Amino acid sequence: MKSLILAAVGALSLALAGPALAGPVSLKANPVDHDGQVTLGDIFDGADGAAGVVVGRRVGPSIVFEASQLQAMARQAGLDWANPTGLRRVVVRDAGMAPGGTSAAPAAGAEAPFAAAAPAAVRAAPGQRVISRNDMVQVMYEAGGVRLTITGRAEGNAAEGQPLAVRNLQSNRVIDTVAVGPGQAIAGPAAQSVRAQQFAAR
Structure with missing residues (x-):
């Protein structure tokens, strides 16, 4: 009986230790x-x-x-x-x-990597949607030499260069961004610069 108990304990120990091994x-x-x-x-x-x-x-x-x-x-x-x-x-x-x-x-x-536009390898056609509602989006904010990135959920659809509201899943706050590629957006001064260039080109 004792040997059976020891064998069972040994088998259980191996099962629990499996991941560590x-x-x-x-x-x-x-x-x-x-x-x-x-x-x-x-x-x-x-x-x-x-x-x-x-x-x-x-x-x-x-x-x-x-x-x-x-x-x-x-x-x-x-x-x-x-x-x-x-x-x-x-x-x-x-x-x-x-x-x-x-x-x-x-x-x-x-x-x-983030830039003012998506890399050529994934560059979307003009007006083509690159982010859809509920997509997970990486948002970069850069100002004064400080760069921050967060991951949030898109609140709507957007083509490259279009404004996009992204909800920060940690704080539940909505951030105003600009879509720059599939799953990528920018916020802050960089986003404002992109929007200003678009208005100037009209």
Whole structure:
């Protein structure tokens, strides 16, 4: 009887220790998903048995994860991601966004760069919608050498260069922005400059 109890305890200990014994994984160079359900296998190489674990739902052209949040979700599934390059955010994009079924996201899932216009690889046709209502949007605010980025939810639709209200999910405040590309917008002086140029061109 005692041996049976010890065997059961040993099996339970191994089951609980399983995640801690899992091998390390590495971030994919270009994380993409194909169906809106973002899994650990979409994000990491070496996810193996945890590859099918869903960690988010993409409702727009991209979804942004905080690196610390992603580490925690990976750890819960028994994976160890060390984040050796110190990324703050990881962007996962729709696999069908770019020709050939590959995403135009920056390499290694790094934070998407912001500019007054979208990069040529993902440049939308004039007047074409780049952000839809309820899409998750990365908003950059830069002033006086200080750059801040937040992730919010689009309150409406917008083409590149059009104004867009974005709700900050942490504070629940609505921010006035200008859409600059799929899943990207700018706020503050940069947004005002873009709008001023558009009015001047009319």
